Amino acid sequence: MASPNQSSSDEAKTISETLIPELPRERGWVVDGDIHLLNGFWYPKWVIHGLLALQHHFKPHPNDVLLASYPKAGTTWLKALLFSIVNRAKYNGIMHPLLTSNPHELVPWLETYASTNPTNPRPPDSFLFSTHLAYPSLPEQIRSSSSSCRIVYVFRDPKDVFVSFRHYHNKLRPKESSSSSFSLQEAFDQFSRGASPFGPYWDHFAGYYKASIQFPNKVFFVRYEDLKTEAVFHVKRLAEFVGWPFSEEEEKEGAVQKIIDFCSFEKLSNLEVNKNGSFIRNLETGRMARFINHAYFRKGEIGDSKNHLSEEMREILDQITQDKFNEIGLI
Ligand code: A3P
Numbered sequence: 001m002a003s004p005n006q007s008s009s010d011e012a013k014t015i016s017e018t019l020i021p022e023l024p025r026e027r028g029w030v031v032d033g034d035i036h037l038l039n040g041f042w043y044p045k046w047v048i049h050g051l052l053a054l055q056h057h058f059k060p061h062p063n064d065v066l067l068a069s070y071p072k073a074g075t076t077w078l079k080a081l082l083f084s085i086v087n088r089a090k091y092n093g094i095m096h097p098l099l100t101s102n103p104h105e106l107v108p109w110l111e112t113y114a115s116t117n118p119t120n121p122r123p124p125d126s127f128l129f130s131t132h133l134a135y136p137s138l139p140e141q142i143r144s145s146s147s148s149c150r151i152v153y154v155f156r157d158p159k160d161v162f163v164s165f166r167h168y169h170n171k172l173r174p175k176e177s178s179s180s181s182f183s184l185q186e187a188f189d190q191f192s193r194g195a196s197p198f199g200p201y202w203d204h205f206a207g208y209y210k211a212s213i214q215f216p217n218k219v220f221f222v223r224y225e226d227l228k229t230e231a232v233f234h235v236k237r238l239a240e241f242v243g244w245p246f247s248e249e250e251e252k253e254g255a256v257q258k259i260i261d262f263c264s265f266e267k268l269s270n271l272e273v274n275k276n277g278s279f280i281r282n283l284e285t286g287r288m289a290r291f292i293n294h295a296y297f298r299k300g301e302i303g304d305s306k307n308h309l310s311e312e313m314r315e316i317l318d319q320i321t322q323d324k325f326n327e328i329g330l331i
Pocket of ligand 1: 164
């Protein structure tokens with residue numbers, strides 16, 4: 001006889017299996033497979049499994065911190081920073097887990113974990129998680145103003161996000177896959193009309209931005225570019241927001257700068273683990289994918305899109321961004 005957990009897991013799977021074929025679809029980018037339009041956002045199949053499991057079964061804890069991002073907006077960097085901030089009393093420089101593990105191994109990705117653990121989709125032993133889900137797709141248990149779970153969202157110029165995603169796609173795609181002949185123009189068209197994985201990019205950031213205005217104690221919105229240029233200021237704000245503010249003494253001792261240096265692109269990308277390591281992720285039951293660590297570190301610069309996109313492409317993305325900024329009042 002099936003256990004209650006088994007039947008509830010089967011039920012969630014059945015819902016998504018019957019739902020997915022009905023949804024509009026587009027070509028996915030990274031791991032082969034289509035993306036599907038669910039309530040305004042484009043997700044791979046396993047993400048929809050995970051999303052439904054989270055909506056039904058996720059139980060937030062009061063001190064949970066959720067790092068939300070569109071892929072390639074700075075997730076790896078923010079994972080390293082948040083992990084270092086909240087664990088700074090625990091690890092000294094020598095034994096620090098970031099020296100031997102990629103940030104993605106230390107901060108679990110919620111929807112992939114949920115897709116393989118649908119009845120208990122809370123990764124064990126952690127209160128720091130990440131997600132690429134759009135704000136309206138998050139479980140109500142997390143969004144609710146009665147939950148004290150905090151959300152950090154990192155935004156990045158979409159031109160650089162697109163270029164970064166494109167490089168990542170080229171590194172990770174299976175060579176024999178149908179997406180191997182996916183041209184820059186095709187990817188650009190898909191991204192700019194909003195039909196990219198986890199997109200539309202502009203609706204993704206707009207959801208979190210509006211939530212950060214409505215619930216400033218719950219949602220923290222930071223730009224990748226600002227973190228690069230004013231790191232100390234923003235890392236201090238970030239630490240305060242997640243409930244681990246730097247004391248005056250720590251500031252005097254240079255603890256903020258130490259964390260910034262430790263999590264810098266130069267430091268992390270030159271670690272052996274990030275040059276040659278990899279990790280395996282269960283995307284869905286019975287389906288594992290190997291992720292190579294160096295794919296998360298390319299240039300880490302502002303404005304690299306000018307080296308890869310035509311003037312016209314850049315103008316198109318800038319115009320969409322400006323229109324969205326005007327719509328939501330972001331300057
Ligand atoms: P580029 O491809 O423009 O270099 P994500 O972590 O969301 O997948 O995003 C990856 C992007 O963040 C890549 O951008 C990567 O180089 C950059 N990145 C990774 N670690 C970083 C760090 N410590 N500081 C700044 N940028 C970083």
